[in-house]
Amino acid sequence: MGNYITKHKKNRNSLQKGKCHLLDTSENLETPSEFKFSDGETQRSSAIRDRSPNAVGCQGDACNESQTKSGSHKWNKETIWSAEFHQSAMNPESFREHGKHMVDYIADYVNNLRNKKVLSTVQPGYLRKELPQAAPSEPDTLTCLLDDIDRIITPGITQWHHPHFFAFYPAAMSFPAVLADMLIGSIGCIGFSWIASPACTEMEMVMFDWLAMALGLPNHFISSQSEGGGCIQGAVSESTFLLMLAAKKKTLNAQRGISADRLVAYCSDQAHSMMAKNAMLADVKIRILPSDAGFSLRGITLEAAMGEDTKNGLIPFFVCATLGTTNSCAFDNLVELGDVTEAHDAWLHVDAAYAGSAFICPEYRYLMEGIEKAHSYCFNPHKWLLVNFDCSAMWIRRKRDLESAFVVSPLYLQHPQQNDVTYRHWQIPLGRRFRSLKIWFVLRMFGIKGLQEYIRRHISLAQLFEELLQEDDRFEIVAPVVLGLVCFRLKGSNQTNQLLLETINKDSRIYIVPAQLNQLYILRFAICSYWTTRNDVVFGWKVIQELATEILKLD
Numbered sequence: 001m002g003n004y005i006t007k008h009k010k011n012r013n014s015l016q017k018g019k020c021h022l023l024d025t026s027e028n029l030e031t032p033s034e035f036k037f038s039d040g041e042t043q044r045s046s047a048i049r050d051r052s053p054n055a056v057g058c059q060g061d062a063c064n065e066s067q068t069k070s071g072s073h074k075w076n077k078e079t080i081w082s083a084e085f086h087q088s089a090m091n092p093e094s095f096r097e098h099g100k101h102m103v104d105y106i107a108d109y110v111n112n113l114r115n116k117k118v119l120s121t122v123q124p125g126y127l128r129k130e131l132p133q134a135a136p137s138e139p140d141t142l143t144c145l146l147d148d149i150d151r152i153i154t155p156g157i158t159q160w161h162h163p164h165f166f167a168f169y170p171a172a173m174s175f176p177a178v179l180a181d182m183l184i185g186s187i188g189c190i191g192f193s194w195i196a197s198p199a200c201t202e203m204e205m206v207m208f209d210w211l212a213m214a215l216g217l218p219n220h221f222i223s224s225q226s227e228g229g230g231c232i233q234g235a236v237s238e239s240t241f242l243l244m245l246a247a248k249k250k251t252l253n254a255q256r257g258i259s260a261d262r263l264v265a266y267c268s269d270q271a272h273s274m275m276a277k278n279a280m281l282a283d284v285k286i287r288i289l290p291s292d293a294g295f296s297l298r299g300i301t302l303e304a305a306m307g308e309d310t311k312n313g314l315i316p317f318f319v320c321a322t323l324g325t326t327n328s329c330a331f332d333n334l335v336e337l338g339d340v341t342e343a344h345d346a347w348l349h350v351d352a353a354y355a356g357s358a359f360i361c362p363e364y365r366y367l368m369e370g371i372e373k374a375h376s377y378c379f380n381p382h383k384w385l386l387v388n389f390d391c392s393a394m395w396i397r398r399k400r401d402l403e404s405a406f407v408v409s410p411l412y413l414q415h416p417q418q419n420d421v422t423y424r425h426w427q428i429p430l431g432r433r434f435r436s437l438k439i440w441f442v443l444r445m446f447g448i449k450g451l452q453e454y455i456r457r458h459i460s461l462a463q464l465f466e467e468l469l470q471e472d473d474r475f476e477i478v479a480p481v482v483l484g485l486v487c488f489r490l491k492g493s494n495q496t497n498q499l500l501l502e503t504i505n506k507d508s509r510i511y512i513v514p515a516q517l518n519q520l521y522i523l524r525f526a527i528c529s530y531w532t533t534r535n536d537v538v539f540g541w542k543v544i545q546e547l548a549t550e551i552l553k554l555d
Helices: 002-007 009-016 061-066 092-111 126-130 142-156 175-187 198-215 236-254 274-282 299-311 334-343 355-360 362-368 399-406 436-470 494-507 534-554
Strands: 033-036 042-045 229-233 263-268 285-289 315-322 347-351 376-379 392-396 475-477 485-490 513-517 520-526
Touching: 092 142, 126 142, 175 436, 198 229, 198 355, 198 392, 198 436, 229 236, 236 263, 236 274, 236 315, 236 347, 236 376, 236 392, 236 399, 263 274, 263 299, 274 285, 285 299, 299 315, 299 334, 315 334, 334 347, 355 362, 355 376, 355 436, 392 399, 436 475, 436 485, 436 520, 436 534, 485 494, 485 534, 494 513, 494 520, 494 534
Parallel strands: 263 285, 263 315, 315 347, 347 376
Antiparallel strands: 033 042, 229 392, 376 392, 475 485, 485 520, 513 520
């Protein structure tokens, strides 16, 4: 290919003007193949690769139409469009056709979710056995790729959007967000500064104001009304780590001469495991405090711990309160925690990864009473607000607290039209994708009312499961059902409940996961899929009842 480009420099003017030198496809190309270009000149190439019988790609009837009798691919204008590009380069017209094919594939994939296994049953290491040892040297076709996805990838997928997936918490997926992701990838900007793509920065600022208002967050998080604002991170754990570092830097700057090993962060025993990891990464101490009978962290507990640490010469600097814990969807008491953190001049951060989406419904905002005391707040639209991963929303009361901790501004990143927000100072990486388009598409194509309807429907399905449980006295509900999660167990030993969980997932008609509350082994039933209906909840309950009956017979 390099020889060709050197030999045909005379064609570059026409290429630069957009004239593509296409292959003459009147002849099938065999190995070795002779490429014939529109100007009549030729260049020999070894474009067609040898394929071993067990190699991935072009196996089965699906690929036969794109092969000659010898097994070689036919080349056409959709495959090769310019002498300046590799033979596999795709032009806008061929992309249009492939894109339609891919959209059809995705629509069919989602339509057929019910026919797939909700839980993958492959064994560790299965995929390496199916793939060649090295990447192919020559191009393949989309048809062959999709054939291989069906054959070797789909069996290794746990179907998070299956109507019978009731594990963990939701992983959002919606077609408007998928469409936005296509556009984001096509625009391909790297929005590390305003000038790098002004729309990328400004859309994110506006979308976070839209979101803050839709969720009922305090005005000090709205960039157009305050010195605060928000941005997209990859996950709540990432946001919390950054904010812990910002709080650390702020405390050290305010109290010159103190050692960082005196700083202490706090959370409850129901907080996400990210807190322990983030404290390790930030190189600070952390105290994990006991929650009350309702699995909530209370002010009196935090005050006792902070008071004790202060007497011992330590410095309380950061508190993470959780709204909607992973184990049971419990809520820390923000009003009480806010008063304590203010008294100790500590940073109050609020993690509402799952539950935060529910606040788009006004009737659930009582669950975040006290949010006005928070220095920062985050939740995951990619959990329950139909914005595909990754899209974690983070707000901060004073953006300068974050920016001052991470500002590095070499000359090549400076520009004359400096904006008041430079998002590279709000994150660890330099580059950032145009992810706010996903929020824009979802908010516009669903509308606030559509998202509220979706959240309320999920909550009503959880309430249905709660009602079904209450009709069977072999089971008990172990935590209040507030949103879309039901925590329950068979009355009996932890061993019996562990056996029930293992039996359910081995049966594989539904998928759930366990948790531990007060030394009790419990089962979690979360409404996760956009496609889950009342019939699916009833089906899941009948599976649980059936398998519980079998287990209790063994006892």
